[in-house]
Amino acid sequence: xxxxxxxxxxxxxxxxxxxxxxxxxxxxxxxxxxxxxxxxxxxxxxxxxxxxxxxxxxxxxxxxxxxxxxxxxxxxxxxxxxxxxxxxxxxxxxxxxxxxxxxxxxxxxxxxxxxxxxxxxxxxxxxxxxxxxxxxxxxxxxxxxxxxxxxxxxxxxxxxxxxxxxxxxxxxxxxxxxxxxxxxxxxxxxxxxxxxxxxxxxxx
Numbered sequence: 218x219x220x221x222x223x224x225x226x227x228x229x230x231x232x233x234x235x236x237x238x239x240x241x242x243x244x245x246x247x248x249x250x251x252x253x254x255x256x257x258x259x260x261x262x263x264x265x266x267x268x269x270x271x272x273x274x275x276x277x278x279x280x281x282x283x284x285x286x287x288x289x290x291x292x293x294x295x296x297x298x299x300x301x302x303x304x305x306x307x308x309x310x311x312x313x314x315x316x317x318x319x320x321x322x323x324x325x326x327x328x329x330x331x332x333x334x335x336x337x338x339x340x341x342x343x344x345x346x347x348x349x350x351x352x353x354x355x356x357x358x359x360x361x362x363x364x365x366x367x368x369x370x371x372x373x374x375x376x377x378x379x380x381x382x383x384x385x386x387x388x389x390x391x392x393x394x395x396x397x398x399x400x401x402x403x404x405x406x407x408x409x410x411x412x413x414x415x416x417x418x419x420x421x
Contacts, residue, residue: 249320306398
């Protein structure tokens with residue numbers, strides 16, 4: 218029971234804190250509203266759970282044996298995140314109003330988890346800390362996935378709802394534009410540490 222409580226706390230602490238997913242879903246809530254962002258939210262949760270199960274069932278071992286592959290995933294993911302940060306920062310209110318700009322789709326958000334550095338840290342940390350040779354491994358893995366679903370969904374959803382609430386306050390185009398600048402910058406800053414690690418790994 219003590220280990221389960223620690224797992225719940227770990228899932229809450231890692232899911233509620235700022236990161237690429239939460240910054241992007243909040244920006245989506247501000248710019249597109251809750252309804253149009255639900256596919257993005259569902260993609261985050263589904264992609265994270267599939268990635269957790271895949272890593273837990275063997276993909277993580279492959280990446281440990283091929284560290285260069287992991288660095289390439291980190292590098293490509295960081296570059297893609299910088300692109301998304303630029304898209305958020307330069308999104309114009311006119312584009313959003315006319316529908317020429319669209320939120321992330323379910324598939325895009327699902328696939329994004331594989332290049333999300335924070336998702337990798339959360340998953341590898343959870344598997345390392347909350348699985349044991351004394352128990353049935355696949356049951357432990359399913360329990361971790363279930364906890365992250367039950368805890369992570371409302372945590373990430375709260376960022377979406379917060380963004381939708383801000384949408385009612387940021388009514389002027391200039392306010393919305395500055396919000397997008399700030400969110401794009403924060404997302405870009407969150408990318409710099411893993412990008413720098415990848416570059417250092419390639420140069421060493």
